[in-house]
Amino acid sequence: MFKLLKKGFKKLERAEVGQFGNDVSTRRTRHLAMWHFHLFDHAFLRGLWTNLYEIAPGVWRSNQPSPKRIERYANMGIKTILSLRGDKDVSFTLLERQACEAHGIKLVTTKKAAARGALSGADYVALIDILASLEKPFLIHCKSGADRAGLASALYLLHCEGASIKEAKKMLSWRFMHLKSTKTGILDYILRLYEQDIEAHGPIPIREWFETRYDRKRASQFKKFRSFP
Template sequence: MFRKSKAMKQRRREREAAKGPIDLTTESGRRRARNELVWGDHGFLRTRFQNLHQISPEMWRSNQPSPKQIAEHARERGIRTIINLRGESPKGYYLLEKEACYAHGIELVDFQVFSRDTPTKEKIFQANQLFHSIAYPALMHCKSGADRAGLMSVLYKLLREEAPIEVAQEQLSLKYLHVRQGKTGVLDAVFDVYAAFNAQTPISFLDWVDQYYDRLAIKDAFLKSGAAKMRIDDLLGRE
């Protein structure tokens, strides 16, 4: 079943690529972008459920917002920056988001992270710089608002708020639809290793990353533990 699903997704990607780039200035291009957002990117599931949470007076997290939801963020929450954790894309969901941010005076920052890999040391330091340079209030999102948004929310709590690791780790929890019993559990492993080290030898998270963080060793230990063998990620259709 999983192989069939992956093959279908690959064929769909090939069909879309054959159509060429999307042009939002044309009626057909805008219709195609909308279809990609609603159906190809499962936007219909996010119409009423945004997985939206305010994690501090200045920061929100959510799943992929639609243009309508971006307008609401600007109007109701005064959002000035949106951090897109999926990275730049030629797909309709991204083009519509970029257009909506421009229309409502919101700065769109593309900051790609991954849900099934340990973040690099460089990416963690870049996240620290990002959190201390953007205009607030801000919102960060991935596709589902569970894993990549969870990773960055933990980093935000540690780096911007200097919260205790136990408090920060709450951002990777079932409350936000994050399930650690699967490949995305590798994100939890990073912070579990830091928490254990910090309990024995108190140290700031950035100092630990700079001096002791071995992302490949953590990933290897996680994979060998067997925790990544569950198919929850496939069942949920996560990126």
């Protein structure tokens, strides 16, 4: 029964997307994209709860912003937004791109980050380099602002602010609706592996660790065990 409902929901979503495609330039197509954004991307749940938090001076994190929130962020002085959700032409990206252009904000998109899996060391190095290059004030976001944005925030603090691993790990917490006990706990596990390496061998910059010592296969073992010290 659940599979049938899921299949029907997916069919409905495809039909809705077909109404606007990759075009939000007209009143009609923008309206349809907004419907998709609220219903299928669950934007209606983010109407009051933004998960907005300043992790360092001029550096913010949040969940997926709506066009109205992007306008507010522009008024806050935000110059750059980093989306960790990829650059595929779907409703949330199309609307975000349009809103950023309208308000003079530079939108930077990355290869879609993983919340429930371990990326390659090269992918994490690339993300760190992007974070280091962003013009402040800037905002980092994923969908909920809990997992991918949390790890990116931790990496930023470690690489750009010289924060301790203890401080960086706070970016992945229940305060941001991140749950270590679920599959997204793999992000905590990656930071724990880095912490264990430091404890065993002494300090090493996080970027260098991903280049030289990070073991993606070992990190992925979290999927099997779901627990770590």
